[in-house]
Amino acid sequence: MSGTVQGVGFRPFVHRTATRLGLDGWVRNADGQVVVTAAGPPETLDAFIEKLRGDAPPLARVGRVRVTGLTGPAPDPGSGFAVRDSTPHTDGADGGRARDRGRDRTARPAPGSTAVSPDFVDRAADGDDDAVDDGTGAGADEAAVREIPPDAATCAACLRELFDPADRRHRYPFINCTDCGPRATVIEDLPYDRERTTMRGFPLCARCAAEYADPADRRFHAEPLACPECGPRLAWRAAGGPVSASGEEALRRAVAVVAGGGIVAVKALGGYQLVCDARNAAAVAELRRRKHRPAKPLAVMVRDLTAARRLARVGPAEQAVLTSPAAPVVLCRAHTAPPLAAGTPAPPSAPGGTAPFRPGPGAAVESRRAPPPGPVAPGVHPGTHRIGLFLPTSGLHHLLLHDLARPLVVTSGNLAGEPIATDDAEAVRLLSSVADGFLFHDRPIRARYDDSVVLVARGxxxxxxxxxxxxxxxxxxxxxxxxxxxxxxxxxxxxxxxxxxxxxxxxxxxxxxxxxxxxxxxxxxxxxxxxxxxxxxxxxxxxxxxxxxxxxxxxxxxxxxxxxxxxxxxxxxxxxxxxxxxxxxxxxxxxxxxxxxxxxxxxxxxxxxxxxxxxxxGRWGTAPLPGGEAAVRNPARMALGYLHGAEPLGAPLPPPAPARPFTGRVAPRPLAVVRAMIARTTARWRGSTRPVNGRASAG
The missing domain is CATH 3.30.420.360 (Nucleotidyltransferase; domain 5)
Incomplete structure (x- = not known):
């Protein structure tokens, strides 16, 4: 079976389904697929195949199902059903096709039963020889792409455990199960097994190992499985300081810094994020100043749908996307009008001209204290009526939102134009000028992924x-x-x-x-x-x-x-x-x-x-691009290009007099330089780009 069938609880699902139906056999990961070998009455096998396609786990996407009668070793009658070791992919002449490496079984199926392994030969639901697929037309090429499961936000069952004082994973930031948690960001190779993820450095404790091996447990073969005894741990360091706290104390220090108006770099699923109080105008402005992001809207993470509805209109379509396993940023219509300015001003410097207060190890930020409950600061989404909202994507995010009890700005841990930081040492080197402290952990990030962004239009x-x-x-x-x-x-x-x-x-x-x-x-x-x-x-x-x-x-x-x-x-x-x-x-x-x-x-x-x-x-009229492609990033230059050299596509252009209020705001020397550039512009440096930006700049 191919599709998104690894890392989504598919083997446990196959095991449960086969056991309920009384089938003998085994399931294993092989290359980017799942291979199932099963023996039983023909009508039971048909029902089994239909259930594999129709009742798959929520994170799975079953694509191509290939079925053939088994001519090799078959399951022993009455032997039950098992999850077997995976077959690592190879690059041999067979293209990495899976081969069973389990122990050799020579017994034939019992009378009245049939053995099948969904491999090599096509079979459709109605019994013809066409491929069974997901309706997207992937056909015979489906198996050519080994699918990597995306990360999934914390499920409801794990969330209940996270805040249950009686549960052994109470307040454990890295809680997960077969239905949620890191996937693409920790996978190093396929087939998907713990030994081929960044969790290989965390051997399971006895209790986690028992859960992993129990077919009745929600964490049966959950590869990122962890607990406070054997899993990753949080750590804290102030900017410019050494690691000074771990575990719950590390979380408390991060909460204190954000509550006091500071900025914390948090190691999330796909990379570092910069976090501050979304209601604190001074904190938001300082984040913009340090990150060199003067006006672009910032995403806001809220604890739940109730909190989201306090800030924006959340209809059924937005709710469905917000609460999906992907948990993307959703661009919602804000209740409050955005400010007209391009952003909020930076807070004043401390006495002596130094930057705003940055805490030492373990200290809370005393300046930029949090405001009373209310809407987010105007600098969060200046110039737009939409606000980007998303729900917590991990146990760590849930704990931060719970302990801070306020919406948080959560934005990529990078400087403008750079990729997000994923390595701890890299993050400290790049973000110490932005963050007041770092909340990180010892689980490596294999693949960097920013947060997804979704806009709902007409439902x-x-x-x-x-x-x-x-x-x-x-x-x-x-x-x-x-x-x-x-x-x-x-x-x-x-x-x-x-x-x-x-x-x-x-x-x-x-x-x-x-x-x-x-x-x-x-x-x-x-x-x-x-x-x-x-x-x-x-x-x-x-x-x-x-x-x-x-x-x-x-x-x-x-x-x-x-x-x-x-x-x-x-x-x-x-x-x-x-x-x-x-x-x-x-x-x-x-x-x-x-x-x-x-x-x-x-x-x-x-x-x-x-x-x-x-x-x-059809196109816009062309105009000179003063300075070449640099003009695209400078709307004032585009305005001057259109004012002094736009191509007339219809009626004659108006005289240059209307341009004087705008050009009068430009210093004489830069204006002369740009006009000289326009005079020397060749056809190569004329373009039909950004006329709206230029018009807006001309005011």
Whole structure:
């Protein structure tokens, strides 16, 4: 069986189902699949197969089911059903196909029974020879992609235990079971077993080992299984100081810093996060100042739906997404109007010109005290009526929200344009200028994943960023990839993808590729994901722009198998593919800069496009780009370009007099420099990008 069937409690589910039906046999992980060998009456086996497809665990996605009569060793009659050791994948001539390494069983099935192993031969539910799949059209290529299960937010059963004083995992931050907890962020290789995750350094204690081996237990074969006795532990260090506390005391110190108006770097599932009190305007402003993030909205984590509804409108669709195992950030309509300013001002410096108070080891922040209960600070989501809300994604988050009893700003642990920090030493080096302290632990993060972001429009969830909780689960493609492919991504907010057959797998968000750390993260993530999924690209798609580092990477990777794609065509084709559209569409792409197929810089296009090509049928008028591509990041330059050299597409342009109120606000020397740039602009440095930004800048 293929699909998302490893790391989701599928083997325990198979074991329970087979045992209830009285079947003999075994189940094991093999490569990226689950292999089941079962013996029993034919009608019972048919019911068994249907239950495997229809009653799968909540985190599972059963794709292709391949069934054949067993010609090799069969289960002993009356031997019962077992979970066997996994078969590690190989790169041999068989493509890593699973082989049973259990003990040799030579007995044949008892009279009146049949033995089957879902392997090698296709079988459909109605008995024909077609593949049984999930309806997405994956067909025969489904097994070509080894699926990695995403992380899942804390389930209701674990949450009850977390706050039950009588439970042995009471207030244990790393609580999990087969239905929740870390998956993609801890997996080092497949098949999915503890020994191939970052939990291999935490041997199970006697009580956890008993739970792991008990078919009736919720933690039966839960690979990240842990408890306070044998699992990861929290630690605390103040910025610039040594590790000074562990366990519950580490959590108390982090809570004290946030409650006092400070900023804490928290090691979460997919990387470090920066946390502060969302109601404290001074704390939010200081976070923006230190992180160099002047205006972009910040996500807010709340304890539960009741807390979310205090801040925003949460309808049934938003509620369903917020409470899903993915637990993404959901962009909701806030109750309070946003401020007109681009952000809140930074708090005043302490006497002597020093930065606002930063605590020593174990100290609470006494300045920037928390305000009384109320809405979030205006600097959380300036200039937009939407607020990004999400619920706790781990036991650690639940404890922080419980102990602080207020909404928290929870944003990526990085500086602008960089990937999030995952390594402890790296986090201390990069974030000591931002965080007042670090709440971390000793479980390594294998794969970095930011939080996913979802917008609900007309009751339908639209994924803005597919990351933690969603990726790297594959996406269905409306047409198959002719050969295994890599998509190199663009330059800013970079993400790459892999494709094989009818499946595409997105890599982690890596930020601005002009940053050296982002380039390193891209290379490492690409190597990991190709190895884990088994996708070996034979061609690579890349942006038309030759200066993009992703384009240069593609040319170095497969110089003889390149597929150039225009930037805005890629946007429209992605939307079409998401909705299963293969016929030509009229698409509107009002995006940033992208090199057009005519050699000029595009930015506002109407394209007639399908999944293979496009034709531009409408656009903004072009204007000079003073300073080249730097103008795209400076709306004032774009405004001057349009005011002094815009291309007239219809009526004659108005005289330059209306520009004087704007140009009068620009210092004479910079204005003269930009005008000189405009005068020297060649056709190459004209573009149709960002006219709205320029108009807004001109005021």
């Amino acid at each position: 339908m969830p639209l994924t803005v960023r597919r990351a933690r909780g969603c990726a790297p689960a594959p996406l269905p493609l409306p047409v198959p990839a002719g050969v295994p492919l890599a998509a190199a991504g663009a330059q800013l907010k970079h993400t790459f993808a892999l494709a094989s057959g009818h499946r595409a797998v997105l890599g982690p968000h890596t930020g601005d590729l002009r940053d050296a750390r982002a380039q390193e993260a891209f290379a490492a993530s690409y190597a990991d994901l190709t190895r884990l999924t088994g996708i070996a690209p034979r061609a690579v798609a890349h942006d038309l722009h030759p200066g993009y580092l992703s384009t240069q990477w593609a040319r170095a990777l497969l110089p003889d198998a390149l597929v150039p794609v225009q930037h805005h065509h890629a946007h429209i084709a992605a939307v079409a593919a998401e909705h299963g559209l293969t016929e030509p569409v009229t698409g509107v792409a009002y995006d940033g800069l992208g090199l057009g197929d005519d050699g000029t810089l595009w930015g506002g296009e109407i394209l007639v496009a399908d999944l293979t090509g496009c034709r531009r049928v």
